[in-house]
Amino acid sequence: MILHTVRPVRSEEGLPRDQQLAWKMAEVAADPTPVEPEVVEMIINRVIDNAAVAVASLARRPVINARAQAVAHRTAPGATVFGLPSSTRVTPAWAAWANGVAVRELDYHDTFLAADYSHPGDNIPPVLAVAQHCGRSGNDLVRGLATAYEIQVNLVKGICLHKHKIDHIAHLGPSAAAGIGSLLGLDPAVTFQAIGQALHVTTTTRQSRKGEISSWKAYAPAFAGKMAIEAVDRALRGEGSPNPIYEGEDGVLAWMLDGPGAVYTVPLPAPGEPKRAILETYTKEHSAEYQSQALIDLARRLGPRVGDFEQVQSIVIHTSHHTHYVIGTGANDPQKLDPRASRETLDHSIMYIFAVALQDGGWHHERSYAPERAARPDTVRLWHKITTLEDPAWTRRYHATDPAEKAFGGRVVVTLADGRVLEDEIAVADAHPLGARPFARAQYIAKFRTLAEGIVAPSEQERFLAAAQQITALEPGDLGGLTVCVDPAQLGAAPGRGLF
Numbered sequence: 494m495i496l497h498t499v500r501p502v503r504s505e506e507g508l509p510r511d512q513q514l515a516w517k518m519a520e521v522a523a524d525p526t527p528v529e530p531e532v533v534e535m536i537i538n539r540v541i542d543n544a545a546v547a548v549a550s551l552a553r554r555p556v557i558n559a560r561a562q563a564v565a566h567r568t569a570p571g572a573t574v575f576g577l578p579s580s581t582r583v584t585p586a587w588a589a590w591a592n593g594v595a596v597r598e599l600d601y602h603d604t605f606l607a608a609d610y611s612h613p614g615d616n617i618p619p620v621l622a623v624a625q626h627c628g629r630s631g632n633d634l635v636r637g638l639a640t641a642y643e644i645q646v647n648l649v650k651g652i653c654l655h656k657h658k659i660d661h662i663a664h665l666g667p668s669a670a671a672g673i674g675s676l677l678g679l680d681p682a683v684t685f686q687a688i689g690q691a692l693h694v695t696t697t698t699r700q701s702r703k704g705e706i707s708s709w710k711a712y713a714p715a716f717a718g719k720m721a722i723e724a725v726d727r728a729l730r731g732e733g734s735p736n737p738i739y740e741g742e743d744g745v746l747a748w749m750l751d752g753p754g755a756v757y758t759v760p761l762p763a764p765g766e767p768k769r770a771i772l773e774t775y776t777k778e779h780s781a782e783y784q785s786q787a788l789i790d791l792a793r794r795l796g797p798r799v800g801d802f803e804q805v806q807s808i809v810i811h812t813s814h815h816t817h818y819v820i821g822t823g824a825n826d827p828q829k830l831d832p833r834a835s836r837e838t839l840d841h842s843i844m845y846i847f848a849v850a851l852q853d854g855g856w857h858h859e860r861s862y863a864p865e866r867a868a869r870p871d872t873v874r875l876w877h878k879i880t881t882l883e884d885p886a887w888t889r890r891y892h893a894t895d896p897a898e899k900a901f902g903g904r905v906v907v908t909l910a911d912g913r914v915l916e917d918e919i920a921v922a923d924a925h926p927l928g929a930r931p932f933a934r935a936q937y938i939a940k941f942r943t944l945a946e947g948i949v950a951p952s953e954q955e956r957f958l959a960a961a962q963q964i965t966a967l968e969p970g971d972l973g974g975l976t977v978c979v980d981p982a983q984l985g986a987a988p989g990r991g992l993f
Contacts, residue, residue, distance in 0.1 A: 545941035547595035552985030563591035572622035589619035593715025616641035619718030631967030641672025646770035651759035666695030669721035689734030690724035706837035780858030786922035787902035792850035812903030813891035821881030
């Protein structure tokens with residue numbers, strides 16, 4: 494890996510194009526180094542994972558609306574939309590929009606956490622949509638996805654957005670643009686402009702994940718993917734972007750992040766070096782914020798030890814800075830303790846999640862968020878006895894670069910009414926590569942079949958799984974098989990009508 498130093502520069506200093514971060518990312522996208530078999534296998538896993546969580550959300554209002562918007566923009570050859578026949582084709586930007594919302598709606602797919610947050614699987618809908626529309630092969634798709642994951646993971650390692658309350662989709666726009674550039678074999682000069690445009694229009698505030706969290710949480714990454722496709726389209730037509738987008742004196746680093754004195758270090762593969770970043774990412778066994786995954790696993794093994802939950806006096810979760818301040822009591826969001834809160838808000842409340850997982854011995858993507866479940870009096874009582882504290886040791890482990898040391902869990906202290914104290918801790922989720930039950934192909938397929946049950950016909954499930962698992966053998970024109978069609982009765986009724 495090459496460690497690139499990135500800092501703001503004054504306009505009069507000048508910064509040659511080949512020294513700009515966006516150019517260096519464009520060069521990575523253009524590098525023809527073959528994708529390693531291990532990476533191909535993980536890409537297949539994530540294509541299956543995305544489809545799994547998408548089909549489970551097809552009848553939810555945000556997904557219905559996004560799909561309706563997409564269907565109003567049909568074209569040929571076009572791209573497919575989850576839930577609809579593969580013959581129904583829409584423009585790739587709108588396919589990325591609809592499919593991106595479906596993938597993100599349940600907050601149930603892959604994750605990478607470092608200096609910032611990310612769900613790298615959000616790159617799959619836009620890159621796949623362009624691949625379908627442009628008649629590319631499975632190998633082209635794999636190359637594009639390997640690049641997209643590489644760029645996003647390394648941006649997340651090097652540049653913290655959350656510190657300045659910028660939403661993490663600001664790393665997704667550039668990564669999707671780079672992935673599309675790699676998919677299409679574009680000249681670095683074109684991909685460079687697309688990366689700059691995509692970043693410029695996806696630097697949004699983090700209010701989408703604060704306070705009363707709405708359905709925009711699912712739409713935000715879909716928006717970034719849609720913007721990346723449009724940026725590539727404009728760049729192919731010869732249009733430029735703000736330049737230098739990262740380093741300019743009025744650019745992202747100087748005015749949205751650490752300011753004129755900012756210095757960041759972003760790792761990127763050297764020429765000829767394989768793109769392996771996807772292997773550092775991890776998926777979710779539970780439909781909740783990633784930083785709650787390990788704590789759900791801890792709750793389900795701690796519950797039997799607690800016994801009578803009415804005897805709980807207090808529960809303190811000692812955890813990392815990010816967990817405490819984003820989904821814990823350190824966020825100071827009263828909505829995180831409100832039984833009437835939205836699903837999106839409850840998904841970002843470790844107090845609620847831990848209480849339910851403790852009582853139920855597990856987590857369910859629908860039942861655990863049901864309004865009646867959140868309002869259950871005994872759950873509310875337990876929920877409101879839970880607080881979080883930042884522990885420097887867990888913060889250090891959160892940011893550790895050694896995979897064996899890196900952790901996203903915490904230590905839980907339960908104090909009972911009779912004075913007894915129960916303690917337990919967990920470093921990583923059971924499904925994590927270093928966890929008690931690491932996810933492999935069998936677990937990804939099982940997750941797909943579980944979420945598709947009763948929604949996708951068995952024959953369609955098997956057809957999709959077969960196509961996904963032979964992705965590198967798919968010829969141009971065959972990528973339309975990387976979708977899932979369901980009976981229209983499973984798609985839900987449109988709640989209303991918009992402009993088109």
